[in-house]
């Protein structure tokens with residue numbers, strides 16, 4: 001089969017390799033759509049702590065089942081079903097796994113990072129991780145369930161919405177999907193920001209109140225919007241050092257900061273402001289199986305097309321990574337089996 005393989009930092013190649021063997025308890029899925037994630041970019045740059053070449057990346061995907069090896073596992077799934085996957089592989093025995101929060105397993109692994117993923121014609125997936133979806137969803141739409149589940153989880157971690165004014169820092173795919181979750185939750189006083197004018201434009205085009213924080217003073221704007229108090233809640237979706245440093249200035253006393261992005265290094269944070277304003281800073285990682293199912297429901301009615309900026313075919317999959325890394329207007333880039 002054809003697969004886009006990560007061979008070395010900065011080197012990706014679409015090449016012919018053996019199709020994965022469908023092991024007992026797994027299904028072989030013919031991949032139709034797979035999204036490139038920020039973590040794939042980190043792998044490509046050689047900055048991921050676990051991913052080792054050669055590797056087929058891709059954990060946000062949708063396709064159809066072409067083979068099932070039940071291996072004694074009872075399953076409702078059948079050949080021909082349209083499926084996506086909850087891509088987390090957990091140890092099952094650590095504290096998190098024993099306490100119902102296996103998404104923060106001490107030894108968390110992912111399909112597409114720790115074993116071959118979906119930037120290929122076929123991927124083999126444990127049956128219990130597959131999630132069936134109906135004909136009402138397109139494959140591209142279903143490939144967005146995974147990043148949308150990140151947004152669903154972020155809102156769950158934010159707790160009961162006793163907050164009215166929300167700020168989302170970063171208008172990349174995750175920021176936009178968090179914004180859509182907030183809109184869906186009925187949060188009206190929502191401000192989005194980014195330093196990339198193309199991303200701000202995309203957010204504004206989706207009817208978000210969006211500002212370019214490179215040329216507008218964000219603290220002034222939030223202060224003005226909140227009668228001098230600061231936002232009730234800030235969702236940090238940028239993952240950058242300036243965002244980490246500024247976020248405490250943007251939230252009110254007793255407000256919340258939800259860390260949605262993954263900061264690749266320890267960035268400075270204003271800890272004094274956390275004390276003085278009694279800010280709650282809440283970490284989030286991926287999603288629970290429940291969040292994934294919620295995202296599957298939610299994606300049906302969301303303007304998902306607005307989040308997709310480019311599509312490339314598997315043959316030129318490496319171009320998708322170049323677009324993600326370099327194109328100013330890049331948002332979610334989808335690799336398609338064929339276009």
Ligand SMILES: [Zn+2]
Nearest residue numbers: 037038060147
């Ligand atoms: Zn992802």
Ligand SMILES: [Zn+2]
Nearest residue numbers: 091094097105
């Ligand atoms: Zn575990």
